[in-house]
Amino acid sequence: AAGLDFAQIEQKWQKRWTENPPISPLTTGKSYYCLSMFPYPSGMLHMGHVRVYTISDTVSRFRKMAGYNVVHPMGWDAFGLPAENAAIERNIHPAQWTHDNIAAMKAQLTGLSIDLDWSREVTTCDPNYYKWTQYLFLQFYKAGLAYQKEAVVNWDPIDQTVLANEQVDAEGKSWRSGALVERKKLRQWFFKITDFAEDLLNDLDVLKHWPDRVKQMQRNWIVEILSDVLVLNTFTKDAELPEEMKELEVFTSRPDTLYGVQYLVVAPEHPLVSPSHLPQEHAEKVLSFTESLKKVQNMEDAENSKQGVFTGLHANHPLTGEQLPIYVAPYVISDYGTGAVMAVPGHDKRDWEFAKANNVLKEIKFVVDPVVTEEGQAIDRGQPYTAHGVLNSASGKYQGMRSEDAIAALTAEAQANKFGEPAVQYRLRDWLLSRQRYWGAPIPIIHCPTCNIVPVPEKDLPVELPLDVNFKGKGGSPLQQVQDWVNCKCPKCNGPAKRDTDTMDTFVDSSWYYMRYTDPHNQNLPFDYDKATERLPVDIYIGGVEHAILHLLYSRFFSKFLLKKGFFGEKPEATGNRGEPFKILLTQGMVQGQTFKDPKTHRFLKPEEVDLTDPANPKMIANGETPLMSYEKMSKSKYNGTDPETVTNRHGVDPTRLHMLYKAPPSEVLEWDDISIVGMQRWLSKIYKLASSIGATSVIPTTLDVSKMDREESKIYRFTNVTINQVTDALSVSFGFNTAISDLIKLSNFIGSSSVKPETPAYRHAVESLVKMLAPMAPNVAEESWEILSKDKQSSIFSQQWPSVDQKALIADEIKCVVQVNGKTRYTIQIPADTASNQAQVEEYAKQAPQGEKWLAGKDIHRTIMAKGGKLINFLVK
Ligand code: ANZ
Numbered sequence: 001a002a003g004l005d006f007a008q009i010e011q012k013w014q015k016r017w018t019e020n021p022p023i024s025p026l027t028t029g030k031s032y033y034c035l036s037m038f039p040y041p042s043g044m045l046h047m048g049h050v051r052v053y054t055i056s057d058t059v060s061r062f063r064k065m066a067g068y069n070v071v072h073p074m075g076w077d078a079f080g081l082p083a084e085n086a087a088i089e090r091n092i093h094p095a096q097w098t099h100d101n102i103a104a105m106k107a108q109l110t111g112l113s114i115d116l117d118w119s120r121e122v123t124t125c126d127p128n129y130y131k132w133t134q135y136l137f138l139q140f141y142k143a144g145l146a147y148q149k150e151a152v153v154n155w156d157p158i159d160q161t162v163l164a165n166e167q168v169d170a171e172g173k174s175w176r177s178g179a180l181v182e183r184k185k186l187r188q189w190f191f192k193i194t195d196f197a198e199d200l201l202n203d204l205d206v207l208k209h210w211p212d213r214v215k216q217m218q219r220n221w222i223v224e225i226l227s228d229v230l231v232l233n234t235f236t237k238d239a240e241l242p243e244e245m246k247e248l249e250v251f252t253s254r255p256d257t258l259y260g261v262q263y264l265v266v267a268p269e270h271p272l273v274s275p276s277h278l279p280q281e282h283a284e285k286v287l288s289f290t291e292s293l294k295k296v297q298n299m300e301d302a303e304n305s306k307q308g309v310f311t312g313l314h315a316n317h318p319l320t321g322e323q324l325p326i327y328v329a330p331y332v333i334s335d336y337g338t339g340a341v342m343a344v345p346g347h348d349k350r351d352w353e354f355a356k357a358n359n360v361l362k363e364i365k366f367v368v369d370p371v372v373t374e375e376g377q378a379i380d381r382g383q384p385y386t387a388h389g390v391l392n393s394a395s396g397k398y399q400g401m402r403s404e405d406a407i408a409a410l411t412a413e414a415q416a417n418k419f420g421e422p423a424v425q426y427r428l429r430d431w432l433l434s435r436q437r438y439w440g441a442p443i444p445i446i447h448c449p450t451c452n453i454v455p456v457p458e459k460d461l462p463v464e465l466p467l468d469v470n471f472k473g474k475g476g477s478p479l480q481q482v483q484d485w486v487n488c489k490c491p492k493c494n495g496p497a498k499r500d501t502d503t504m505d506t507f508v509d510s511s512w513y514y515m516r517y518t519d520p521h522n523q524n525l526p527f528d529y530d531k532a533t534e535r536l537p538v539d540i541y542i543g544g545v546e547h548a549i550l551h552l553l554y555s556r557f558f559s560k561f562l563l564k565k566g567f568f569g570e571k572p573e574a575t576g577n578r579g580e581p582f583k584i585l586l587t588q589g590m591v592q593g594q595t596f597k598d599p600k601t602h603r604f605l606k607p608e609e610v611d612l613t614d615p616a617n618p619k620m621i622a623n624g625e626t627p628l629m630s631y632e633k634m635s636k637s638k639y640n641g642t643d644p645e646t647v648t649n650r651h652g653v654d655p656t657r658l659h660m661l662y663k664a665p666p667s668e669v670l671e672w673d674d675i676s677i678v679g680m681q682r683w684l685s686k687i688y689k690l691a692s693s694i695g696a697t698s699v700i701p702t703t704l705d706v707s708k709m710d711r712e713e714s715k716i717y718r719f720t721n722v723t724i725n726q727v728t729d730a731l732s733v734s735f736g737f738n739t740a741i742s743d744l745i746k747l748s749n750f751i752g753s754s755s756v757k758p759e760t761p762a763y764r765h766a767v768e769s770l771v772k773m774l775a776p777m778a779p780n781v782a783e784e785s786w787e788i789l790s791k792d793k794q795s796s797i798f799s800q801q802w803p804s805v806d807q808k809a810l811i812a813d814e815i816k817c818v819v820q821v822n823g824k825t826r827y828t829i830q831i832p833a834d835t836a837s838n839q840a841q842v843e844e845y846a847k848q849a850p851q852g853e854k855w856l857a858g859k860d861i862h863r864t865i866m867a868k869g870g871k872l873i874n875f876l877v878k
């Protein structure tokens with residue numbers, strides 16, 4: 001490629017920056033927290049990483065030059081399944097595997113010239129980090145926000161172990177044993193994130209600088225469509241129900257079927273199902289039924305079963321007053337809706353099956369009919385009619401109404417008569433955080449036969465992972481087999497007890513890492529109050545849209561909780577922020593790879609099967625035919641992956657970074673090919689040449705005065721200022737890095753074709769500003785060029801102040817133009833200087849001016865004469 005030896009320049013500067021980090025100008029006294037999502041240490045950066053870290057590096061370097069005290073940290077989301085798999089498959093300890101990968105990726109990041117604050121590095125699998133993850137778990141526990149309950153898990157019956165969803169294949173089989181995975185109930189730990197559902201929903205409105213799409217995804221995750229919750233009155237002759245039990249809330253999406261309700265069903269876990277509430281003669285039977293369900297191995301079977309028993313309780317139908325029996329059955333799920341349903345066997349399949357199986361009804365009611373029934377054609381009553389339709393004579397005054405209208409009408413009636421209301425249905429479930437796996441932060445809980453659940457005292461944290469474990473053993477988590485770790489003393493009664501052998505979901509680790517970065521070496525607390533308050537919220541968070549839901553939601557939950565608990569405060573600028581952790585969210589689009597397919601067989605072609613000598617005209621090597629070409633998500637099976645190191649070795653780091661930023665705006669898909677990187681290489685060489693051509697001979701006066709410049713100088717000075725204005729906006733507000741680059745290309749072209757003498761301050765100002773603005777995106781070539789431009793050879797471009805805009809130079813250069821009509825001066829106008837030679841344009845300005853209406857509108861202009869270089873224009877009218 002043309003000119004520069006990129007590899008040599010990169011090595012030179014990466015070495016110097018490491019030995020002697022440039023000192024930022026720090027002129028604003030303000031802090032800026034630039035965060036990119038920390039990677040999983042898989043061992044290799046991929047192109048998506050290159051994109052996200054190039055963006056955050058650009059923002060961070062720009063902010064430093066603009067005088068901010070910037071934090072741009074990096075760390076490792078280092079717990080998780082792949083490390084454990086490596087242990088099983090390759091006999092290498094997860095800790096070793098992880099640390100080797102971190103070392104490799106750290107070198108790769110440095111190789112990409114990403115300027116990171118390594119003194120703040122955090123690694124989630126380091127006991128110094130997970131000690132505080134455990135500490136935070138205990139804070140949630142003490143606040144009643146971490147609790148245990150039974151939950152359904154994927155169970156491998158051969159390996160006797162719990163599987164993550166990702167370990168179950170599409171056919172529902174275990175990735176390891178191949179056994180058909182069962183769904184089994186086990187005691188699991190949960191975070192009560194649902195307590196924060198309302199705040200997590202409403203506070204999305206605080207997030208003015210988040211993409212609407214992400215906010216909508218969060219909204220949809222937290223809350224579902226408005227449905228109707230109807231409240232029905234329960235009553236019983238035999239038992240005295242406490243006040244709060246006298247109303248039974250059912251959740252229904254079909255209020256139009258209200259007249260068809262024939263009984264009610266509650267979930268086995270419903271509070272109504274308690275011996276003290278049930279009539280004596282039923283209590284025993286109900287309890288032995290609910291007990292029997294706890295022993296069920298496969299929950300799906302129970303949910304699908306039609307089993308159930310009568311509770312002995314009744315409720316009044318809110319419209320007909322009819323007494324409806326209340327049943328308990330596992331087909332009603334406890335944590336969905338209100339855990340109780342109004343059963344409409346005529347229109348709901350599950351209710352129908354339950355009624356038939358338990359023989360609970362003499363006759364099934366039908367209240368909704370299909371809209372079009374041909375005369376005389378009988379409706380099939382051998383099955384429930386589940387679709388919307390038209391209400392029949394069984395629905396009283398609603399007869400003839402369509403379901404859609406009846407839903408609204410019955411909801412209104414329920415509201416008016418206070419037996420029901422439309423409600424927000426939270427979709428959000430509590431967060432199941434325990435994992436039956438080794439490579440995670442142990443849950444700091446001890447189970448004692450006498451004291452039950454005992455939190456590990458804070459002074460005993462961290463509960464360290466034992467290193468000597470057998471990964472290939474069968475039956476539960478490897479931790480369960482480490483007897484001398486599992487067996488411990490109860491901190492309360494000192495008796496023999498056992499540690500909880502579950503570890504935490506890795507999303508727990510990543511829900512607070514950005515807080516730890518504010519004070520990563522704190523030995524006494526997760527982070528210091530003042531340090532966190534000073535830095536939070538994060539100013540900009542950059543990462544993949546695949547984390548738009550869970551990671552961001554969990555982080556918001558942690559941040560809100562910790563603010564509430566006083567772990568940090570809100571600095572004055574953050575008032576009203578309501579503990580939101582991330583001010584600006586920039587979700588970067590996917591990097592897609594160039595994909596080739598055989599046009600006949602649609603088989604993916606390997607790189608060695610395609611001839612790319614003429615990149616615009618690919619050929620299949622086998623037969624010379626043109627392959628099908630598309631851009632698709634990079635994957636091994638499509639042979640369309642690109643390895644960052646190969647790209648940077650071939651084309652240079654700076655050209656790769658620029659190409660990445662230039663090809664698409666950050667949030668859009670980037671179709672990666674390296675055909676045009678050569679354009680970036682040439683441009684960088686051109687900038688280097690511009691710098692070389694003026695060297696370090698002259699110095700820019702501290703103030704440049706546009707009014708004292710000659711015409712050409714003022715032109716280049718204005719152009720430079722307009723560019724500074726646009727590029728500054730792109731790097732601080734719009735994040736349109738692609739337009740910033742095209743503005744800089746225009747500036748370099750303008751300089752290249754300008755007739756201004758290189759010795760003039762205006763010319764030097766243009767070149768220096770160009771190089772400074774290039775620096776955040778192409779740091780190596782900018783620094784190399786700066787070494788030439790600067791008299792002080794020790795000074796780094798990253799210690800320079802970001803170019804400021806001279807407002808005077810932004811005002812367009814204008815001249816006064818006298819307008820005459822038939823030789824008589826009538827008015828004057830201001831016109832842009834660079835249009836003064838364009839007669840048609842000046843005529844337009846004159847006509848459009850306010851006085852043009854009076855003097856020129858409707859007149860028959862037969863000739864126009866322009867004189868004095870646009871300073872006078874004479875209209876000859878009849
Ligand atoms: C009466 C009815 C009549 C229903 C009808 C359906 C059809 P979606 O739309 O998926 O949210 N339901 C409510 N809570 C339940 C629970 N905890 N466990 C099991 N089922 C439950 O489902 C809402 C419907 O699912 C509700 O509307 C309720 O049955 C049932 F012709 O109420 B429906």
Ligand code: ZN
Nearest residue numbers: 448451490493
């Ligand atoms: Zn005890």
